[in-house]
Amino acid sequence: MDTPPSPGADALYDAAPCGLLLADGDGRLLGANATACRWLRYEHQALVGKLRFQDLLTMGGRIFHHTHLQPLLRIQASVAEVKLEMKDSRGTTLPVLVNMAEAPWNGRAALHIAFFIAEDRHKYEQELLLQRRRLEELAARHAQDQKDLLAARAQAEDRALFAEQLVGVVSHDIRNPLSVIHMSTVLLERGNLDAQQRAALERVGRSVTRVRHLIGDLLDFTQARLGGGLSIRKTEVDLHQAVADSVGELSVAYPANTLRHERSGSSTCVADADRITQAVGNLVSNAASHGARDRPITVRTEEAGDGFRVVVHNEGTPIPPAVLPRLFEPMVRGADAGSQGVGLGLYIVAAIVRAHGGTVRAESTAEAGTSFILELPRH
Numbered sequence: 001m002d003t004p005p006s007p008g009a010d011a012l013y014d015a016a017p018c019g020l021l022l023a024d025g026d027g028r029l030l031g032a033n034a035t036a037c038r039w040l041r042y043e044h045q046a047l048v049g050k051l052r053f054q055d056l057l058t059m060g061g062r063i064f065h066h067t068h069l070q071p072l073l074r075i076q077a078s079v080a081e082v083k084l085e086m087k088d089s090r091g092t093t094l095p096v097l098v099n100m101a102e103a104p105w106n107g108r109a110a111l112h113i114a115f116f117i118a119e120d121r122h123k124y125e126q127e128l129l130l131q132r133r134r135l136e137e138l139a140a141r142h143a144q145d146q147k148d149l150l151a152a153r154a155q156a157e158d159r160a161l162f163a164e165q166l167v168g169v170v171s172h173d174i175r176n177p178l179s180v181i182h183m184s185t186v187l188l189e190r191g192n193l194d195a196q197q198r199a200a201l202e203r204v205g206r207s208v209t210r211v212r213h214l215i216g217d218l219l220d221f222t223q224a225r226l227g228g229g230l231s232i233r234k235t236e237v238d239l240h241q242a243v244a245d246s247v248g249e250l251s252v253a254y255p256a257n258t259l260r261h262e263r264s265g266s267s268t269c270v271a272d273a274d275r276i277t278q279a280v281g282n283l284v285s286n287a288a289s290h291g292a293r294d295r296p297i298t299v300r301t302e303e304a305g306d307g308f309r310v311v312v313h314n315e316g317t318p319i320p321p322a323v324l325p326r327l328f329e330p331m332v333r334g335a336d337a338g339s340q341g342v343g344l345g346l347y348i349v350a351a352i353v354r355a356h357g358g359t360v361r362a363e364s365t366a367e368a369g370t371s372f373i374l375e376l377p378r379h
Helices: 009-015 034-040 059-076 119-189 195-226 239-253 273-290 345-355
Strands: 019-023 029-032 078-087 093-105 108-117 235-238 259-264 268-271 297-304 307-314 359-365 369-377
Touching (some): 009 034, 019 034, 059 078, 059 093, 235 273, 239 297, 239 307, 273 307, 345 359, 345 369
Parallel strands (some): 259 297
Antiparallel strands (some): 019 108, 235 268
């Protein structure tokens, strides 16, 4: 079988799938294949002997050729995969990848140039550049947002601090006129009053007591938030007896509820009895407001390991599970928001327990009821 004749070198040169150019030392074109002419939209005679290689480059390409390509060729005689932009005869810009090498040709040094159209790569690089700019813009915007957020947070903290200080100052100043009102009601009670006047005076007395309790909560809240915690005075106390006395007083304050006190184990500990009874009072008040009226409120004091436990239990609608983790934060209520108070009672309970080095938690289910459990160290 005869082997078909091979195509000539000129045919291979012209049909190469890349643009091929030949230039002298100054860049003047000495040759160009058919692919190069087709891509650049030039007739062969309009390129060879008429133009230099750098004449086919954009302004940026010419600068890069002068400042980088020529010095690099003098050093290493070849460069590979250089990204440039060439212009065709109509002025259209063509992104290309160029390989260049200096080699002898017809007894003299010549520059052999091969270039490939890199349209897809150019689009890809442009997209990468665009995405990079967008990323930089997003990063700058995020940094500005973080800065604005920190500034807003600082302003909010300043306003909150001012508000808490104002609450403390105002609450303290209200005590004086409130004391005058209380003393006036005591004096009026000694006079001869008819039934209507006495009922009105009793209402005033109850309102004064309620306002004094609210002021006490506000002052404790301010001290806990701004003073680093509530102040306590620890002494050796009989915990059972202190809580029993508190339950007796609370029974008078909440006649519509049945209060029971249960005790077990020893009861001598080092604590602030007034603060402990204050915590019990807040928990009983919470139970009376939110628990079932026809079921008793049980206060239990018991020895627990190296410390003591105080449990206040009531029955009724359980506290929603979503509320339980935030129950001891200020202004959080476990039931309806229409109850009396400003939502500081449980926060103050937690502050009292923390001041004693103990812990507090709440458990609430429809079957077992609601229990607030105070764990206190013995010393």
